[in-house]
Amino acid sequence: MFRSLNSDVSFPNLEERILALWEKDDAFRESVRRRPATQSFAFFDGPPFATGLPHYGHLLAGTIKDIVPRYWTMKGYRVERRFGWDCHGLPIENLIQDELKLHTVKDIRDHGVGAFNEACRAGVLRYTKEWRRTVSRMGRWVDFDNEYKTMDLAFMESVWWVFQQCFEKGLIYQGYRIQPYSPALATSLSNFEVNQGYKMRQDPSVVIAFPLECDAKNSDRDETLLVWTTTPWTLPSNLAIAVKEDLEYALVAHEGHKYWVAESRRLQYFGENDEVIDRVLGKALVGRRYKPLFQFAPLMSEKQYAIFAADFVSDSDGTGAVHIAPSFGEEDFQLGKAEGLGLWDPLDAEGKFTHLVPDWQGIGAKDADKAILQKLKSDGRIFRHETFEHSYPHCWRTDVPLLYRAQKNWFLALDKEITNADRVTKTLKQWMIDSNQQIRWVPEHIRDGRFGKWLDGARDWNLSRNRFWGTCIPVWIAEDGDMLCVGARAELEALTGQKVDDLHMHVVDVLTIKTSDKKTFDPNGKAYTRTPEVLDCWFESGSMPYAQGHYPFENREALEEHFPADFIAEGLDQTRGWFYTLTVLSAALFQKPAMKNVIVNGIILAEDGQKMSKRLRNYPDPNELIDRTGADAIRLFMIDSAAVKGEELKFSEVGVKNITRAVLLPLWNAVSLFTTYANADASKGQLTWKPGQNRVSGNELDRWILSDLQALLARVKVEMEAYRLYNVVPALVEFVDDLTNWYIRRSRRRFWKSENDGDKNDAYATLYRVLVEFSKALAPFLPFLAEEIYQVLVRENDPQALVSVHHTDYPVFDASLFDEALNAKMALAREAVVLGRGLRAERNIKNRQPLRRLRVVARSEAAAAGLRSLEDLIRDELNVKDVDIALDESSFVQYQAKPNFKALGARLGKNMKAVAAKCASLSHEEIKGILEGTPLALEEATLTAEDLLIIREVSPDLAVTATPNLTVALDVAIDEALRLEMLAREVVSRIQGLRKESDLTVTDRVDVSLTGVSEGLRGAVEAHRGYISAEVLAASILVEGPENGASDTLEVDGETARIFVRKVG
RNA sequence: GGGUCUGUAGCUCAGUUGGUUAGAGCAUCGCUCUGAUAAGGCGGGGGUCGGAAGUUCAAGUCUUCCCAGGCCCA
Known part of the structure; x- marks a missing residue:
């Protein structure tokens, strides 16, 4: 009647079979369909780049993204799960550049942006098959057929709409920011890329002489300020000098000249004998003007070529005076902005000097260092010239040193006020901070820690990238500076009079907007040109909640139903990534959080505690591991770890195998035992019970395991609703232990006994019921094994049954089956057995040797009664003829006492120590008296039984042992x-x-x-x-x-x- | 340099509002059980709870500082 199971099961093979079954039954889609659309649980899936293969971090996040939706599906919710792909951005652009051998931005333009973009489009999905295979093989149910892609027309159109919303709320502005810039790639780089490229490098270390202008106050003084720099190529762009206000500067006479230098740095450049003429604080120098090195830069402000005060100036290196080129350094830029110096950048896109600096036109910035220094030397402006070695960021692709350079970018302003539908007005940042407070984070500390702190310090978001393959920034600018932001394909069609079916740069930028009313095409209207940048691809992933459903062009109601998401899960590294961009954009658009619950997983390290590294080969290939151990074991290993609360996990194959041994195999063997004996009894005609029938059993073991299962279900519910996955697995594992190592162990003979009695059928009914219910409880966590158990026990026996365990309802706590007192007395009986086994081991009496008697002393009449009802279990398990349960233990233990600190501490305070000493010296009789109900009066306090913790000393001559709950004595005489x-x-x-x-x-x-x-x-x-x-x-x-x-x-x-x-x- | 998390047995980790002798699993050694179990059971060895100071009758737990590691940012 039941399929007979092989005890040397191969879980990987079993899983492959289940995958085929799911495929045949269309089980995933059916699991979604059969739940009502009106009761939805919204899940958002963060899109990975399809340019790499999935690694363990993805498997971990993917498992979490599978367990939670499966659970809520079984709880009756419709949980749509769409996979998504991040298609734009540098990863794919770099890949295609390599393949087409296009080294620079100029190469790409020469090749043709259209051809380049089409190559990106054609190449970006190259690994999706591998992803689909691995993700599915891990047992994850997610919709790949209905996946969203950030390069889809509909997705991009929604992104435009999101951008336009921000634009119309006045959040979007253009401004400058200093960015690391690769001259070879002709693009600025992300911080991530910069961090990959630090290398040691030799650079010049130069002290330049800046003669100060004479003015009314300093008419007769021929003075020179010494300024230190390591970037001579920025000197043609020098617009100012900065000193520190409260730092002391000395004027030193040396070889007929007078030099200003920080006093603390003086001896670096001058001898003891060089006379100090004057000493002043930096503020005395502020405002003085100097003679510029070159005449290239135009005069842009009154203050150009003057000395300013700045806090960032230090005297730990150099001369205490810093050269300022506002286009080439964060601090320079900030100072220039504050003082209104303007920006002057004489470099072209590839970092070469333009006609603005004719002396070195066509020479790359860093390459010009030498020539610039030579010129300055001949002009007598070099005071000292040395070389030093330091760590400096290089372009990770071309190894060329980076330039820090002011770039014009589009920003999203966080300090702009937004009024919501309820007329509450706050800044965007405040909306973000408030949204964050409404999110349940697991682990909790992320909310006010890492994420909260990041929000507090967040700066305006730089949205633009000077690249090609991305969603165009939909802003068109007229010659007079007038801007027009387009938020829909139809709008663009109206403004251009052209049909538009792609929003990528090479398609959009050949169109001309001509309009007089900013709404319709007018051949005589004003011409607008699109700003050349594309959007940061994080803007696209942050728009995913709206864009995946082409909101608001389609699915208007669906969005309202599915937003905010009930649940998302990603790695800790997304704090500044997807978690952040989701939060910014949902605050900007709706003044709400984008999600209600977030599980943040930690990073997965190799077994040796280092990062997983392809080079070190310190981890097994994920696909090969799945083939070896199966996905269930890997899933459970990962979930049964702190990795599901943001901590790191050292991944070990041994750990995965332990899960198989500790959980999967015992459970499998339990099912196998059941089918073996049920089949045997069925063929002998001794099985009166029918699968699916529940019987009311009077057997304490049966009632106990059902009660124990209820306790498990209650616990799982609490933890799942709090998204604490890490507390669920230990509970499941404990139950497997209870089931196999106690219930089945003690019930073995009930299945074997040849008499066809009610008890045997009670046992079958109970074990069947528990296995089926437990398989449902396990289903979200071990989807394959749970399915196999369900198939064997239910579906293969009942054509009417639901086709998959994942279509069933999650089992709920049944109070009528729960018996707390029974659970407690069973725990006590098990404790007595453990103590008895200990005594046998201590006396070296093996279990096969029957003994006359075990005496168990309980601490209360109720406990004793409980044990008496389980006497048979104890007798059998310990192989004794007789179990004697009593209440008086004084014949084989001597009492000693320790104070119950918790009870007494609060009462006694400082007297605690004195009382503790007195407790320790109480006699056996005194303690016995207290236990029997006579309080003992001490100086400091009156002691009752609750105030003491009893220690039971047993004679080494007797086979006796004691715990706070029980005393157990074994009669070891063998006749x-x-x-x-x-x-x-x-x-x-x-x-x-x-x-x-x-x-x-x-x-x-x-x-x-x-x-x-x-x-x-x-x-x-x-x-x-x-x-x-x-x-x-x-x-x-x-x-x-x-x-x-x-x-x-x-x-x-x-x-x-x-x-x-x-x-x- | 800043933020944040982590530090407990050889390894992986629990440890509640501060309260008895700090626990579990794995590994190891010894013993043992088995008519489901590549299983199970019992026991041994193994700990200055990262360090120091403080608060307290009492600190693995609270506070401060320091050390080490991870991640993020600069």
Whole structure:
């Protein structure tokens, strides 16, 4: 009736079978469809780049993204899960550049932006097949057929709409920011790219002489200010000099000139004998003017070529005076902005000097260093020229040193006020901060820690990239500076009079906007040209909630239903990434958070604690590992770790295998046991119970395991609703242990007993019910194994059953099955057994040796009553004839006492120590008195039983042990009858071993023969012939019979025999 | 340099509002059980709870400083 299961199961093969089954039944889509559309649980999936292959970080996030939606699906919600792809941006552009051998931006333009973009479009999805295979193989249910791509027309149109919304709220502006710039690539780089490219480099270290102008105050002084720089190429762009206001500067006479230098740096450049003429604070120099080095830059402000005060100036290097070129450095830029110096940048896109600096026109900035220094030397402006080595960022692709350079960019302003629908006005940043407070973060500390702090310090978002393959910034600018922001394809069509079916640069930029009313095309209207940048691709992923459904052009109601998301999950690295961009844009558009619950996973390290590195090969290939261990084990290993609360995880294959051994195999064996015996009993006609039938069992074990299951379900519910996945797996593992190592272990004989009685059928009914319910509880976590169990136990027996365990409802706590008192007394009985086993081990008495009596002393009448009802279990498990449960332990323990600090501490305060000492010296009788209800009055306090913790000292001569809950004493005397029984069991054990060796089935009958039998063994066989026959299904037992069949030698306790076992017939 | 998380047995990690002798799993060694189990059970060894100071009758837990590592930012 049940499929018979192989005990040497291959989980990877099992999983492949289940995958095929799901495919056949269209199980995923059906699991979504069968839940009502009106009750939805919204999940957003962050789009990965398809230019790389999935790694363990993706598997971890993917598993979390699978478990939570599966759970809520089974709870009755419709959980749509669309996969998405991040298609734009540098990863794919770089790849295509390499493939087409286009090294620079100019190469791309020469090749043609259209051809380049089409190559990106054609190439970006190259690994999607591998992704789909790996993600599906991990058991993740997600819709790949209906995936969204950030390069789709509909997606891009929604992004335009998002941008336009921001534009219309006045959040978008153009401004300058200093950025690392690669002259070879003719583009600025992200911080991430910069961090990859730090290398040691030799640069000039030069001190330049700037003669100060004479003015009314300083008419007769011929003075020179010494200024330090390591970037001579920025000197033609020098517009100012900065000193520190409260730093002391000295005027030094040297070789007929007078030099200003920071006093603390003086001896670096001058001798002790060089006379100091004057000392002033930096502020005295502020405002003085100097003679510029070159005449290239135009005069842009009154203040040009003057000295300013700035806090960033330090005297740890150089001269205490800093040259300022506002276009080429963050601090220079800030100072220039504050003082209104203007920007002057004489470099072209490839970082070469333009006609603005004719002396070095066509020479790259860094390459011009030498020539510039030579010119300055001949002009007598070099005071000192050295070389030094330092770590400096280089272009990670071309190895060329980067330039820090002011770039014009589009920004999203965070300090702009926005009024929401309820007429509440706050700045965008404040809306973001408030949104964050409404999000449940796991782990919690992210909210006010990493993410909260990042929001507090957030600066305006630079949205523009000077690249090609991306969503165009939809702003068109007329010659007079008038701007026009387009937010829809139809708008662009109206303004150009052209049909538009792609929003990429090479398509959009050939169109001309001509308009008089900013709404319709007018050939005589004003001409507008698009700003050349594309959007940061993070703007696109942040727009994903709206763009994946082409909002607001389509799916208007769906968005309102699905926003904010109920749940998202990504790695810790997304704090500044997707989590941030989602938050910015949802605050800008709707003044709400984009999600309600977030699980943040930590990074996965290799087993050695280092980053996983292809070069070091310190981790197994994910696909190969899945083939070796199966996906279920990997899933459970990852989820049963702090990685699901943002901490790092050292990934180890051993850890994965441990999961298989500790959880998957025992559970599998439990199912296999069930099917084996149920099939055997069914064929013998002894199975009156039918699958699916629930029976009310009077057996305490049955009631207990069902009650224990309810406790598990209650616990899982609490943890899943709090998104604490890391607390769920330990609970599941404990239940597997309860089921296999107690329920089944203790129930084994109930399945085996040949009598066709109610108890056996109760056992089948209970085990079946527990396995089926548990498979449902497991389904989100171990989707394959849970499915297999469900298929074997339910679907293959019942054509009417739901096709997949993942279509069933998640089991809910059933109060009628829950019995807290039963759970407590079973725990106590198990504790008694553990203590008893300990005593046997201590006395070196093996379990096969029956003993007369175990005495268990409980601490209360209720506990004793509970234990009495479970006496049989304890007796059986410990192999004793008699279990005696009592309340008085004083005959075998001596009491000692320790104070209950928790109870007494609050009451006693400083007297605690004195009382603790007195407690320690209480006598056995005093303590007994207190335990029996007579309080003991001390100077400081009156002690009752609650104030003491009793320590039970047991005599080493007695086989007694005690815990706070129980005292257990074992009668270790072995008489002849007990010894014979032990020998009989040894015989049984040996015969069972031979049966197993001979691959007999559990129902085969055997003939047994013993030869060379010693006297004790002979006695044991005679005395226990009936018992032995029944245990081993022996048709005959012959002493000194024929030597036929499988054999083994028995040697135990001085007794010997040879045993022969042969199948009957 | 700033932010944040982490530091407990050989390894991986629990450890509640501060309160008994700091626990588990793995590994290891010894013993043991088995008519489901490549399993199970019992025991041994293994800890200055990263360091220091403070608060407290009492600190793995709270505070401060320091050290080490990770991540993010500069």
